[in-house]
Amino acid sequence: xxxxxxxxxxxxxxxxxxxxxxxxxxxxxxxxxxxxxxxxxxxxxxxxxxxxxxxxxxxxxxxxxxxxxxxxxxxxxxxxxxxxxxxxxxxxxxxxxxxxxxxxxxxxxxxxxxxxxxxxxxxxxxxxxxxxxxxxxxxxxxxxxxxxxxxxxxxxxxxxxxxxxxxxxxxxxxxxxxxxxxxxxxxxx
Numbered sequence: 001x002x003x004x005x006x007x008x009x010x011x012x013x014x015x016x017x018x019x020x021x022x023x024x025x026x027x028x029x030x031x032x033x034x035x036x037x038x039x040x041x042x043x044x045x046x047x048x049x050x051x052x053x054x055x056x057x058x059x060x061x062x063x064x065x066x067x068x069x070x071x072x073x074x075x076x077x078x079x080x081x082x083x084x085x086x087x088x089x090x091x092x093x094x095x096x097x098x099x100x101x102x103x104x105x106x107x108x109x110x111x112x113x114x115x116x117x118x119x120x121x122x123x124x125x126x127x128x129x130x131x132x133x134x135x136x137x138x139x140x141x142x143x144x145x146x147x148x149x150x151x152x153x154x155x156x157x158x159x160x161x162x163x164x165x166x167x168x169x170x171x172x173x174x175x176x177x178x179x180x181x182x183x184x185x186x187x188x189x
Contacts, residue, residue, distance in 0.1 A: 018112035027118045030135050034060055045111045051081025058088040061125045061132060079106050089117065093124050 005013075024044040032039055035056055040047045048054055055069035065088055069081045082102045089099060098120035104110040119135045126134035 012109070015110045015112060019115065020112070023115050023119075024111075027115055027135055030122060030133075031057055031118075034132065045105065045108050045114060048105060048114070049108075050078040051083075051085060051105075054085035055081055058085055061129065062088060062092055063128070075106070082106060086117075089121050089124075092121075092128065094120050 028039065028044045028047070031053060035053070039053050050071075052069050052071060055067045058065050058067050067084045067088055069084060070077050072078065079102050082105055086099055086102065090096070094117070098117055100110060100113040100117045105114050122132075122135040123137075123139040125132050127139045
């Protein structure tokens with residue numbers, strides 16, 4: 001008999017499968033190196049759940065950041081600590097797509113996204129303070145490369161029809177594409 005699951009269970013399983021223990025251990029070691037103290041034993045998500053370690057991390061690496069946090073067992077206080085970290089991370093330039101949601105950490109809904117945020121946070125911190133080593137590769141800096149034509153001084157665009165294809169002035173009528181026109185099912189004489 002086949003096992004039955006719902007979409008929520010399937011999505012939760014996919015999210016859990018993306019969580020990499022090696023990446024989590026690297027992030028944990030990086031945090032301990034920055035804070036210069038042990039943050040505890042066990043899974044990184046469980047350690048970070050109350051948000052205190054994250055707030056301490058921000059206060060240590062972000063200049064002029066004085067994030068207030070509270071030690072409490074009350075869920076809304078812990079989620080407020082996590083939210084304070086997310087606001088600080090956003091303020092130093094983390095894009096919205098790299099930030100996890102508070103429930104992703106607090107309820108362990110998407111631990112892989114939490115790791116992605118930590119890695120991105122480390123890269124943005126490294127950009128501000130190069131003495132702090134990032135997790136993974138450094139943040140790329142965009143560099144404008146002049147096109148071949150700009151080097152020659154020709155004022156034509158960097159793209160051409162040979163690169164992107166040319167259909168010889170094709171349009172809907174020349175290609176017999178008809179939208180919103182009634183079709184007859186029977187042949188009329």
